[in-house]
Amino acid sequence: MSKKIIGVLEGDFIGPEIMQEAVKILKKAAALYNHAVEIVPLEASGTAYDRYGCHLPPSTLALAGQCHALLKGPFGGPPEELHHPKWSGVEQGAILPLRKHFRLYANLRETKVWEPLMHLSPVKERIVRNVDVLIVRELTSGIYFGEKKERMLNNERVFADTEAYSESEIRRIAIKAFELASKRKRKVTLVAKSNVLKSSVLWREVVNQVAASYPGIENDYMHVDHAAMQLIMNPRQFDVILTSNLFGDILSDEASVLQGSIGLFPSASLGDSAFGLYEPIHGSAPSIAGRNIANPISAILCIALMFNHTFHCVTEAARIERAVRRTLESGFRTRDIFTGEDDPRLLLGTSEMGDRIAGML
Amino acid sequence: MSKKIIGVLEGDFIGPEIMQEAVKILKKAAALYNHAVEIVPLEASGTAYDRYGCHLPPSTLALAGQCHALLKGPFGGPPEELHHPKWSGVEQGAILPLRKHFRLYANLRETKVWEPLMHLSPVKERIVRNVDVLIVRELTSGIYFGEKKERMLNNERVFADTEAYSESEIRRIAIKAFELASKRKRKVTLVAKSNVLKSSVLWREVVNQVAASYPGIENDYMHVDHAAMQLIMNPRQFDVILTSNLFGDILSDEASVLQGSIGLFPSASLGDSAFGLYEPIHGSAPSIAGRNIANPISAILCIALMFNHTFHCVTEAARIERAVRRTLESGFRTRDIFTGEDDPRLLLGTSEMGDRIAGML
Ligand SMILES: CC(C)[C@H](C(=O)O)[C@@H](O)C(=O)O
Ligand SMILES: CC(C)[C@H](C(=O)O)[C@@H](O)C(=O)O
Numbered sequence: 001m002s003k004k005i006i007g008v009l010e011g012d013f014i015g016p017e018i019m020q021e022a023v024k025i026l027k028k029a030a031a032l033y034n035h036a037v038e039i040v041p042l043e044a045s046g047t048a049y050d051r052y053g054c055h056l057p058p059s060t061l062a063l064a065g066q067c068h069a070l071l072k073g074p075f076g077g078p079p080e081e082l083h084h085p086k087w088s089g090v091e092q093g094a095i096l097p098l099r100k101h102f103r104l105y106a107n108l109r110e111t112k113v114w115e116p117l118m119h120l121s122p123v124k125e126r127i128v129r130n131v132d133v134l135i136v137r138e139l140t141s142g143i144y145f146g147e148k149k150e151r152m153l154n155n156e157r158v159f160a161d162t163e164a165y166s167e168s169e170i171r172r173i174a175i176k177a178f179e180l181a182s183k184r185k186r187k188v189t190l191v192a193k194s195n196v197l198k199s200s201v202l203w204r205e206v207v208n209q210v211a212a213s214y215p216g217i218e219n220d221y222m223h224v225d226h227a228a229m230q231l232i233m234n235p236r237q238f239d240v241i242l243t244s245n246l247f248g249d250i251l252s253d254e255a256s257v258l259q260g261s262i263g264l265f266p267s268a269s270l271g272d273s274a275f276g277l278y279e280p281i282h283g284s285a286p287s288i289a290g291r292n293i294a295n296p297i298s299a300i301l302c303i304a305l306m307f308n309h310t311f312h313c314v315t316e317a318a319r320i321e322r323a324v325r326r327t328l329e330s331g332f333r334t335r336d337i338f339t340g341e342d343d344p345r346l347l348l349g350t351s352e353m354g355d356r357i358a359g360m361l
Numbered sequence: 362m363s364k365k366i367i368g369v370l371e372g373d374f375i376g377p378e379i380m381q382e383a384v385k386i387l388k389k390a391a392a393l394y395n396h397a398v399e400i401v402p403l404e405a406s407g408t409a410y411d412r413y414g415c416h417l418p419p420s421t422l423a424l425a426g427q428c429h430a431l432l433k434g435p436f437g438g439p440p441e442e443l444h445h446p447k448w449s450g451v452e453q454g455a456i457l458p459l460r461k462h463f464r465l466y467a468n469l470r471e472t473k474v475w476e477p478l479m480h481l482s483p484v485k486e487r488i489v490r491n492v493d494v495l496i497v498r499e500l501t502s503g504i505y506f507g508e509k510k511e512r513m514l515n516n517e518r519v520f521a522d523t524e525a526y527s528e529s530e531i532r533r534i535a536i537k538a539f540e541l542a543s544k545r546k547r548k549v550t551l552v553a554k555s556n557v558l559k560s561s562v563l564w565r566e567v568v569n570q571v572a573a574s575y576p577g578i579e580n581d582y583m584h585v586d587h588a589a590m591q592l593i594m595n596p597r598q599f600d601v602i603l604t605s606n607l608f609g610d611i612l613s614d615e616a617s618v619l620q621g622s623i624g625l626f627p628s629a630s631l632g633d634s635a636f637g638l639y640e641p642i643h644g645s646a647p648s649i650a651g652r653n654i655a656n657p658i659s660a661i662l663c664i665a666l667m668f669n670h671t672f673h674c675v676t677e678a679a680r681i682e683r684a685v686r687r688t689l690e691s692g693f694r695t696r697d698i699f700t701g702e703d704d705p706r707l708l709l710g711t712s713e714m715g716d717r718i719a720g721m722l
Contacts, residue, residue, distance in 0.1 A: 091556040091557060092556075096557075121485075122484050122485055122488045122593055122594050123483050123484055123485070123593070124482075124483055124484070124485060127483045143524065143557075143558065144557055146521070148559040149525075149559070150559065153527060156527050156528040156529055157527065157528050157563065158525055158526065158527040158528075159525070159526060159559045159560045159562065159563040160507070160523050160524060160525035160526075160559065160560060161523070161524045161525075161558045161559050161560050162521050162522070162523055162524075163504065163521060163522045163523075163524065164510075164519055164520070164521035164522075165519065165520060165521075166514065166517050166518065166519040167517040167518050167519075168517055193607075193610075195452040195453075196452060196457075196504075196505050197504065197522045198509040198510070198511065198520045198521065198522050199520045199521060199522050201520065202518065202520040224610075224611055225610045225611050225613075225614040225615075226614065228589065228611045228612070228614050228615040229614045229615060229617065229618050229623070232483055232484070232593060232615070232618045233483050233618055246554075249554075249585075249586045250585055250586050250589045250611060251589070252586075253586040253587065253589050253590045254586075254589040254590060254593070254615065256590065257590050257593045257594055262590070
């Protein structure tokens with residue numbers, strides 16, 4: 001790859017602020033390792049709506065298709081304006097179509113507990129220490145994309161959604177999960193609800209078939225209700241959790257609690273090629289936007305994931321992760337991870353945190 | 362009501378042991394307050410399968426219909442025998458039909474953190490202290506009972522489940538939730554996923570209509586992924602959580618974590634009349650069965666719920682709860698809630714714990 005082309009969808013509210021820091025780290029890492037990079041700004045969500053009346057203009061999709069990777073900020077508006085058309089259609093109009101258009105069926109969300117921030121966790125230290133769980137969430141099928149129905153029955157409305165999965169949809173993501181586990185602690189836990197859902201029965205069957213090709217990897221199963229409990233009671237038992245779109249949505253947000261701040265977690269959405277979409281798992285936080293106080297770490301860690309999964313540059317990725325860890329170990333904090341015990345002189349704004357991490361690279 | 366008739370479905374493994382203690386408390390409380398009670402043993406699950414080849418014989422349903430309330434132990438077999446027909450059909454053959462047959466559409470699961478056991482929680486004390494969340498879960502509709510499909514498409518299998526809700530199904534349980542909230546902290550939080558699911562849009566609409574008749578009660582909304590996070594980050598913000606069958610299954614198990622032991626929580630399943638089914642939320646724990654070590658508290662608290670919701674005897678219910686609290690405050694423990702800091706002389710077996718609580722009544 002001669003030049004790495006990265007499309008940037010800034011997102012709303014704190015989006016532009018944190019994306020700027022991610023791009024700062026991207027450029028610095030590229031310079032250190034002699035990568036040529038080109039940044040392509042792409043319009044979507046709020047700003048696109050203001051200009052084009054839609055959240056994902058065709059021009060954005062066309063340009064995005066020419067990039068090697070996409071870096072995406074959070075999309076969405078403030079709670080009190082959710083019914084405004086500028087915001088109400090953002091999920092159906094931009095977030096889901098982006099995933100579907102690029103066939104990004106595998107969403108990777110890693111919950112790692114950072115030692116210097118362990119005190120922030122609502123969960124006790126003896127439980128969260130050394131947690132490292134990777135949730136592999138199916139992202140382009142299931143009840144998010146299944147048939148939706150609205151009908152009248154006995155003079156009242158019945159609204160319905162369909163959770164549907166085909167064998168191939170399950171197989172391709174199961175393979176991803178087992179491949180990822182082979183580079184980690186070699187355990188995959190399928191989470192589903194096979195005592196109630198027919199689709200879960202198919203998940204179990206296909207995952208068992210796939211597992212047969214990975215004899216060195218433990219193949220475990222857990223019902224989703226039990227998993228929601230075990231994630232907090234004993235998270236170290238998990239390595240890779242493989243699950244559906246809906247269960248992955250719930251469990252990955254739940255798992256992020258273990259660290260105590262949602263401002264730290266990146267995610268990767270991947271398909272069959274190296275192309276990937278990288279984004280923080282948190283929202284656009286309108287209430288703190290424009291004040292240079294948002295935490296850019298989730299966005300910066302997106303760059304590490306991008307080097308890993310799209311560019312296969314593990315050294316660069318590890319170096320970014322290490323720079324983040326050292327910055328935290330040195331006591332630097334943004335407001336969301338600052339407590340009374342921290343040194344107020346080490347409290348940084350968004351861009352200063354980006355500078356610090358860049359300096360540590 | 363001249364005589365209170367209570368059907369008892371013992372359940373499997375630890376079921377009979379803990380049900381026996383619940384019946385002990387029921388009889389003691391009845392004697393104290395001059396209630397005539399009749400216990401009707403009802404066959405279901407494992408024992409019924411052995412005798413009749415099915416998990417819920419018609420005779421059980423017929424007899425159960427003549428009771429005022431049902432007390433149910435956990436149904437289900439050991440993990441290694443889940444594919445044995447004795448166990449594999451228990452959910453579809455007994456648990457779900459029981460709920461559906463008696464139209465028990467409202468499942469109440471209360472997570473209260475007991476002060477003397479707070480140290481057991483994986484979550485920090487500053488977060489769990491005084492938690493008291495009531496989850497009102499829809500129990501006879503949604504994806505548990507929606508149409509299931511199996512079809513071939515492009516030469517592969519597609520399995521599907523349907524999440525469907527009608528206005529009246531939502532309305533009746535919303536009314537239950539608001540009524541319950543009116544006797545508590547006057548707040549109802551609907552949990553759904555209205556940015557993705559059509560059925561959730563109907564939930565929001567109908568719940569807003571119902572809320573209009575309860576102007577003194579706060580009507581809040583939260584997406585399910587966010588709720589899974591907030592339940593651990595800040596559980597005291599919740600009073601009553603109103604949600605669908607599937608989300609309620611996940612969130613109620615997650616919430617039970619706050620206390621640190623699942624052996625403490627009862628649940629009530631109610632319909633339009635006073636008839637109710639009362640059961641622990643935990644499973645049948647085959648590995649500890651028959652050794653007089655299971656915790657009977659969840660089963661005993663079922664009796665308190667039964668006095669409350671079926672017999673409308675709040676004094677009796679409060680007295681049972683108080684007896685449990687005092688027993689715990691006095692330091693008595695079963696093995697699941699015993700830690701190194703507890704007095705080994707106060708470690709009790711299942712039936713001794715029942716005796717202690719009976720003595721405290
Ligand atoms: C915004 C919403 C559609 C989205 C989802 O549910 O997938 C979000 O919660 C996420 O997890 O990325
Ligand atoms: C056993 C199973 C069908 C059941 C459910 O999912 O409802 C259980 O998990 C529960 O919560 O009571």
